Amino acid sequence: ENQSRVIAVTTGEVDAAMRIPPQSVAELEANSDIYVESVVLPGTGVILVVNGTKSPTDDIAVRKALQHAVDPSVVSRVGYFNAWEPHLGSAMSAPNPSFVDLSDMYDFNLETAANLLDEAGWADSNGDGIREKDGNDAVLQYVGFPNPETTRVIELLQATLRPIGMDVKILELDTGAIQKARQAGDHNIAHLTWIFKDGGFLRTLFHSENIGSGWNFTHYPMANVDELLVAAETEADLAERGRIIEQVQTIMLEEAIVIPTVYQQQINAFRNEVQGIKLYEVYGEAPYFYDATKN
Numbered sequence: 177e178n179q180s181r182v183i184a185v186t187t188g189e190v191d192a193a194m195r196i197p198p199q200s201v202a203e204l205e206a207n208s209d210i211y212v213e214s215v216v217l218p219g220t221g222v223i224l225v226v227n228g229t230k231s232p233t234d235d236i237a238v239r240k241a242l243q244h245a246v247d248p249s250v251v252s253r254v255g256y257f258n259a260w261e262p263h264l265g266s267a268m269s270a271p272n273p274s275f276v277d278l279s280d281m282y283d284f285n286l287e288t289a290a291n292l293l294d295e296a297g298w299a300d301s302n303g304d305g306i307r308e309k310d311g312n313d314a315v316l317q318y319v320g321f322p323n324p325e326t327t328r329v330i331e332l333l334q335a336t337l338r339p340i341g342m343d344v345k346i347l348e349l350d351t352g353a354i355q356k357a358r359q360a361g362d363h364n365i366a367h368l369t370w371i372f373k374d375g376g377f378l379r380t381l382f383h384s385e386n387i388g389s390g391w392n393f394t395h396y397p398m399a400n401v402d403e404l405l406v407a408a409e410t411e412a413d414l415a416e417r418g419r420i421i422e423q424v425q426t427i428m429l430e431e432a433i434v435i436p437t438v439y440q441q442q443i444n445a446f447r448n449e450v451q452g453i454k455l456y457e458v459y460g461e462a463p464y465f466y467d468a469t470k471n
Contacts, residue, residue, distance in 0.1 A: 182445075185210065191450045191470060194463075196443040198259035198325060204445045214443045215455045216261060219371040220381070221269040222326070224435040225358075226365055228396025231312040233364045237296030238314065238342075239432035240282070242365075244292070245336050247284035251437045255329040259443060263436035267378065267428045270439065274375045274421035278429045290340040300341050307341035314342040319357045320367035322348040329437060330367075358393045366393045369440050375421035379405040382428065394433045401427055 178197040185193035186207060196204060196212065205212050224246075232238045248262035264270060265279035298307040298314055307314040316337075318330050327348065334344040344365075349357060358366045370381065370391075380386060383405050384397035404424050411417040428434050444463070446453065452467035 185445045185447065188447060192444060192446045192453065194442070194444045196445050198256040198443070201257065201259040201443055209448055210445050211448060212443060212445050213455065214259070214441050216269060216271055216439045216441055217371050218269050218271040218373050219377075219440060220267060220369055221263045221439045222260070222367070222369050222437045223263070223267065224365045224437065225368045225393040226396075226433050226435065227361055227363055228394050228431070228433055230317075230361055230364055230395070232298070232309070232314050232342075233316065235296055235298075235309075236432060237292045238298070241289035241292045241340075241342075242316075242337075242435060243282035243429075243432050244285050244289040245340070245342075246333065246435050246437065248279075248437055250284070251329050251332065254332050255325050256438055260325075260438040260441045263438050265429060265436050266425045267382070267434050267436075268375060268421075268425060272373065272375060274418040274425075276422045276425050278426065281429050282432075286336070286340055293341065298341070305338070305341060306343055316342065316344045316364040317362065318344050318346050318365050318367075319354060319363035320346075320348055321351075321354060323367075326367050359388055359390075361388075361393075361395045363393070365435070368393065371440070375418075375424070376405075376408055378421065378424055379409065382424070396431070396433055398427065398431065398433075 181193040182196065182200045184190040201212060204210050226233050226239050228234060252258055252260055252262045264277045265281060266276055268275050293307055298309045300307050302308060320326050320330065330344060330346055337344060357363060381391050382394065382401055383392060384402050386392035387395055401424055404420050408417055408420045411420060442455065449471040452469050454464040456462045456464060
């Protein structure tokens with residue numbers, strides 16, 4: 177349990193504690209008996225996957241409005257106490273080979289978001305503060321895990337969207353139920369994190385073959401993305417393969433089908449007398465103890 181691990185390393189009951197919760201990092205960093213190490217993990221980072229076939233997010237104007245309504249720096253501060261870094265706008269994290277920084281594709285701008293909705297015909301016709309179009313309300317269904325960080329982030333999104341005529345319903349489920357709900361497409365937005373090093377893993381998450389029974393929760397077939405993901409698997413030239421993976425990331429953001437929030441980080445705390453523990457570059461949560469010593 178999070179707080180138990182923090183207390184145990186603080187009191188010296190244990191020499192090291194892993195997976196320090198974001199809200200405890202500042203407290204431990206201020207403790208002169210402890211040092212804290214943090215590493216950005218490769219993979220997706222923490223992203224919101226957008227369902228491109230369920231109203232209202234089947235409208236690209238709504239999806240792009242959402243992009244303009246999420247500020248990763250604010251997500252980092254509110255959701256993760258600045259302990260997890262803002263995501264720089266991709267379907268992959270910065271440590272991944274072929275990562276491309278797309279953070280300036282969408283600026284945080286609620287006026288732009290509102291204008292996109294206006295131009296697409298989403299209006300508060302009923303006077304209840306919620307936009308609607310063709311009989312569909314601009315209300316998003318979120319499906320995610322009951323996690324303090326992600327809950328804070330979705331509540332932040334909820335509060336951000338209401339002034340521009342959108343709302344978010346929050347549904348938090350256990351592991352089995354959440355997977356079934358996301359595969360069934362019950363969501364408009366769903367929380368996702370996945371750790372991987374090679375960009376070829378994007379096929380698992382975004383190829384249309386994995387809609388409905390796998391891990392593609394966009395429910396949004398994109399033939400060009402499918403072709404690129406298959407091509408990446410057979411491309412022998414590493415530079416060209418990298419360019420293919422970059423194209424996939426760019427299309428995902430252009431289609432506004434994923435919303436980057438923060439990088440996933442592994443944060444560990446060690447008593448000062450413990451030295452030489454190194455974090456494994458892929459998982460972080462599997463440290464090397466070969467050179468570990470304790471004074």
